[in-house]
Each structure stands twice: as structure tokens, then as C-alpha cells.
Amino acid sequence: MSTLTTHSRMSQGPDIDRPAGALFAKVFAEGYLEASESVKEVIESMSRIVNDPAADEDERSAALDTLVDALFPPRRPEDLGVDLESLEEGNSSPARCVRAAMNRQEARFARVVRKLMKDRGMTQKELAEKIKVGQPAVSMILSRRCRPQQATVKKIAKALGVETTMLWA
Amino acid sequence: MSENGQGSKLTGNFRVRAVRASFSAVRRLFPKAADRAEIRRQALKLRFWPEKKPAMESGRLLDLDWDWIRALKGLDIGELRIADEIGGLDNIRVVFFVGNKKVRQPLPIIWVLHVMQRKRMEFTAADLATFKARRLLVIEWFYRLRS
Numbered sequence: 001m002s003t004l005t006t007h008s009r010m011s012q013g014p015d016i017d018r019p020a021g022a023l024f025a026k027v028f029a030e031g032y033l034e035a036s037e038s039v040k041e042v043i044e045s046m047s048r049i050v051n052d053p054a055a056d057e058d059e060r061s062a063a064l065d066t067l068v069d070a071l072f073p074p075r076r077p078e079d080l081g082v083d084l085e086s087l088e089e090g091n092s093s094p095a096r097c098v099r100a101a102m103n104r105q106e107a108r109f110a111r112v113v114r115k116l117m118k119d120r121g122m123t124q125k126e127l128a129e130k131i132k133v134g135q136p137a138v139s140m141i142l143s144r145r146c147r148p149q150q151a152t153v154k155k156i157a158k159a160l161g162v163e164t165t166m167l168w169a
Numbered sequence: 170m171s172e173n174g175q176g177s178k179l180t181g182n183f184r185v186r187a188v189r190a191s192f193s194a195v196r197r198l199f200p201k202a203a204d205r206a207e208i209r210r211q212a213l214k215l216r217f218w219p220e221k222k223p224a225m226e227s228g229r230l231l232d233l234d235w236d237w238i239r240a241l242k243g244l245d246i247g248e249l250r251i252a253d254e255i256g257g258l259d260n261i262r263v264v265f266f267v268g269n270k271k272v273r274q275p276l277p278i279i280w281v282l283h284v285m286q287r288k289r290m291e292f293t294a295a296d297l298a299t300f301k302a303r304r305l306l307v308i309e310w311f312y313r314l315r316s
Contacts, residue, residue, distance in 0.1 A: 046298075082189070084186065
């Protein structure tokens, strides 16, 4: 691990020690040489952005992330990227807690909105027209197939004549 | 559905996959797990992207606005605009690529290429080059390798 350590030198600023630099150069060269022509073009264009003094921090970071992806291809097509729905099923403790809290918010919201709509005799179509979304959006929000934006929650609260806090805790 | 049941049920016209580089961006922008989960659930609305390619330049996907990225016309790259402030950031964009609909697993895939806070009216040349590069890697490594 020591060869990968980045040393911070007061006089010269941060620098990568020589063995780490050599390792990086080897990995970079291997990745580049094994790449197809089109991926080589990606590596070259992203390297130009990373080294462009006019690029801002966000642009450089995005280019660097792309460069890493280009240099380390997946073993199989199925390994490319991550399925967002499978992340929803993730079982780590923090993920479970966050998911449970979000699910409670969405469930309570759907329940209260349904009740208020019933009390007011308002249909999904009428609510959709008031908040300027399609009826399918209202249907999916109420059946909890999609999470409303806060901007939408506020519009729904206004359409139903209640405070946002009554719908979303 | 019970209060503890899973929200955002697994339905729709597309699967949504995020490229590795987009995860790095999300981690940088949103250190808190709750904010990342919020972004994920908003991005998951892409499951309901219409099967037939929309002819217009922009529109609504459920309660989110979207636009094709005009400078990348014909590449099927769009941006989803999140109106909410999440993790203290506004103008959040989810940049996506609608993959080849003939390749199904069992549904076709929409790829999240990038998540960013948009700070300018127009995307920069570097932004556009990065989106194009990520799209190319998806085509090269997912669609070409399978065919």
C-alpha cells in the first residue's frame, strides 16, 4: 500500500511518489493499448479535458470518472453499470432505514390525499388538471409507483386547500 | 400497500441502469444517503419513459420536465429536470440515454449517464463531450458485445 501513498510536500505541493506514478502509467498504457479505436478516442478526449486549464472542477471530475470507466471495462456486458431498482432492494442497514422512512412518507401522503379527495368529491383527473400534470402521474403517485417531488406535493396541498405539512412529514 | 411496503414498485416500460461514473458524481454531490436515495427515486421515473420515442423536444415525465439535449440531436440523450432542492443543491439534472429498444432484459434499458447541478444556461463543450463519451462506452460494452 505504501507505494500508492500520496505524499503532501509543504514546499512543492501534493505529488504522487514515483512507484505509484509508474503503476498508474502502466495501468493507463495497458488500458489504452487494449481498447478499441472508439474507446481510445474516449480516453484521448477525456484526457484533454482533465488536462485543460480552462476546464472547471466539475468538468474535470466528470471527465476523470469517464476516463476511469474507459480504462477498466466490465468483464461481461451485464456488469456494466448498476440497476437502480436492484439498489432499491439493497439490504444494508442505512439503506433500509432511509428506504423505510421514504416509504412511510409516501404511504402517509397517498392515504391523506386519497381521503381529502374523497371528502371533496375530487377525481384524479380534476386534481391532475389543477396541478398541471397528466392523470397517470396522479394515479402513480397515489398507488406509490413514483415518489412526488416536493414541488408537486406543494401544488397538491394548494389544490386541496391544506398546508403542505398536513400531507408530508 | 402497507406503510412499510416498498414504494416505487418495480413496473414500467424500461429498466434504469446508471453508469459507474454517474455514481461517483452522485457521491460527490450528495454525501448523505437520504439525498442519494431521493435522487434515485426521481431518476427511477425514467422507468415510465414512453415506449414510442417522443417526437417533441421537451415534455413531462410524470411530475418531472425533460428535454432532449439539442446539441446532441439524434443521439437519444436527454436531461430530466428536478425542480426540488436536494442536499442544498438546486437545478439538478439527470442526463440519460435511451438505449436500443430491441435489446430487452426483459425490458429495454435507459442509462443514467450523469447527475449534475446545472450552473449555466447551456451545456459546455466538455459536458457534451463527456455525455457522448459515456454513451459510446455503453454502446461499445453493452450493446456491441451482446450482438
